[in-house]
Amino acid sequence: MTKGDPAHPANYGRVCSKGAALGETLALDRRLLHPVVNGARASWDEALDLVATRFRTAIETHGPESVAFYGSGQLLTEDYYVANKLMKGFIGAANIDTNSRLCMASSVAGHVRAFGEDIVPGCYEDLDEADLVVLVGSNAAWCHPILFRRLTDARTRRGTRLVAIDPRRSATAADCDLFLPLRPGTDVLLFNGLLAHLARVGALDTAYIERSTAGFTAALAAARDDAPDIGTVARGCGLDPAQIDAFYAAFAATRRVVTVYSQGVNQSSQGTDKVNAIINCHLATGRIGGPGMGPFSFTGQPNAMGGREVGGLANQLAAHAGFADADDLARVRDFWCAPRLAERPGLKAIDLFAALGEGRIRALWVMGTNPAVSLPDGGRVRAALAACDFLVVSDCVVGTDTARHADVLLPAAAWGEKAGTVTNSERRISRQRAFMPLPGEARPDWWMLTEVARRLGHGDAFPYKTPADIFREHAALSGFRTGRRLFDISGLAALSDAAYEALDPVQWPVPAGQKDGTARLFTQGRFPTADGRARLIPVRQAAPANAPSLGAPLVLNTGRLRDQWHTMTRTGDVPRLRMQAPEAFVAVHPTDAAAAGLRAGALAEVTSAWGRAVARVSIGDDVATGQIFMPMHWTDEAMPGGSPGRVANPACDPISGQPELKHTPVRLAPVALGWEGLLLSRRRLRPEAIEHWSRTPIEGGHAYRLAGAGSAQDDLDRVLALLGDRSGRAELRDARRGVFRCSTTDETGRLLDCLMMGAPGTLPDPGWLLATFASDAPLEAGTRRNLLTARGGVPAPATGDIVCSCFGIGADAILDAVRAGSRTTAELGKVLKCGTNCGSCLPELRQLLALQPGIQTREQPCPSLS
Structure with a gap:
């Protein structure tokens, strides 16, 4: 099990279930280990020469806006910096966007409108010091479990109250003191109602509004028009008025309030307005810039903020510069010595892939992401990728839905092989240090981009030999004619290679002459705007785009x-x-x-x-x-x-x-089905001839769920073709009942495949079969007969649905421990270890305890919201 660094201030050694399993993702069996051109292995020179040639041809024939990059929040900041500089500074177009567009773009826009810059003002310590934390559209218990555990620890330690606002009763909502299941898309109405309520009950900070903000009158007027009273909000949001009253009263009465928001707010056709509706409430009460208070955007990817710092979105320049500001354009142009610098925003993700499908983008490089799956209107995206004149994919694995369309595949370094920096949600820059050698011919993304830049004739501007070279340039640009901008890490621009290697986690800004970071911003009520004031933005509730109709209810x-x-x-x-x-x-x-x-x-x-x-x-x-x-x-x-x-x-x-x-x-x-099947196999298959199938990794191989609309007999040959011609096959056929079962073994008697087919809903419980398959031991004669009759000789112990992934603990084992006397999550942890690693299963453990008579799930009293 992978363990975290107990000295790191972001997590103090705690890692989530995915982090704990990182060591199990390091196998090389599905790694892309060498360049591939048109399906055949190629040398790096051959692949990079082709990439440069095809991009140059597209630029010369169709103009610089005919090419594009699509990156990922999983790139390191140094990778992002080189990609952005190459596209915007030297190709001369701004067509570089990223999958961060799918998770953080509305937060960015809301921050810029309110603060004048993309700023997250707070820090993780605010979660420890808040008296009220409101989680809006954030299933933090699953998506940010280490941060959520800080919240539940604060509740136990100091009585912090937790409110969840979400259409779905998630694990987060189930573990909060108050849950508001609002109607999807009505967040603006709810927070406009809150702003109007704060004014109604005299909970505004009028001195702060006067001193540090602009736009309050218009924002309040819009809020009052939207939400004149709690009844209007209740009807629009589909909530009980008592729930709204409890939330509004708690917010009004509590100075130290943190509002955490994430994808439920951002991923919306009104996402920016939702962000500003939340920020308006904090600005109107002066609850920003102090301990335990402020709006807090929980980022969706490990380095979404690092990408934003270097201009990784199509509507940004590097170092928080913008296209609308002539001084910003001049600043970046002068620093990079880039006379062809792009002067207008490029295509954002959805528009970029639309342009790809229309033939306006002729060459595309996708880096470390899988847009064929992650983007909406996926059929259109896949068609665009298939029709692309020239598609490059750099990734660490083979066979993604996107990579299958690529003309060139470039083997990228994976997380354990990368060296560089990332920035988390609290503006904390951390060094990522490679702890494994590069396998095969894999290379870092920044290296590939630098090599292509040199082949395009821009070698003098891309002299990088190490990530430290890139970081120093990035840091120097951040302090070059900064003006009022807060993003400034020029204090790190002169780091030696050794100092870069040893860099401790630090929160920006770190201006010249300073080595230590800054935990909280806006502490003096001054903002990076022309007049130093934050902006309250008037927003109004609107229906989500393409709202349901009678045909799609x-x-x-x-x-x-x-x-x-x-x-x-x-x-x-x-x-x-x-x-x-x-x-x-x-x-x-x-x-x-x-x-x-x-x-x-x-x-x-x-x-x-x-x-x-x-x-x-x-x-x-x-x-x-x-x-x-x-x-x-x-x-x-x-x-x-x-x-x-x-x-x-x-x-x-x-x-x-x-x-x-x-x-x-x-x-x-x-879905009408005539049969279902379960296939266990040592091999990784792709059963494309089967109408419906899924593949799940299991101990020893893979489990395949198969199904078809016809009869089992009609589809049997297609299913058996998956097994190939194996001599050690034993079969059972019952045509009358539509039952078929078979198994194959190797010469030692070791089970290779096991297949069961039958009518929908008639397949046996696979528990004992999975346990048998996990063993490499030769099968005994009785066990092989059991495979055909679907009767296990020794039933496998029932585990129930897995609750704790870190230790593989199922619900049945947890309930057995409860019946044996465990009454708290701590006691369950002592007996079974569940909940003792990342803590992401703690909400579910509490739910299971709550179902048992006589058990109180609140393990320490917490003040009610009222």
């Missing part, structure tokens, strides 16, 4: 799971991380499931105006009626059709360009 919400990362190119291959959710699923309220004729565990079709997805049905009341939820992670590599990107709403916020991934009008219908 449900709202699809998408999001993350606790144990998976993005499109699970690495985490998806770790068996214990896939135990939480082996297949793509759609969560449905019982009322909607009954109306659509769906049963739990069956396949359902989700359709929208943009496409179709298929997933397993999960029925429960965590989602409200009229809403469904799908996790974002599934790809065609794991479950074709399981990605919600295929149906997701491509409408974007008009300011930030961030797509509406939380509100897609959809329909639900059962």
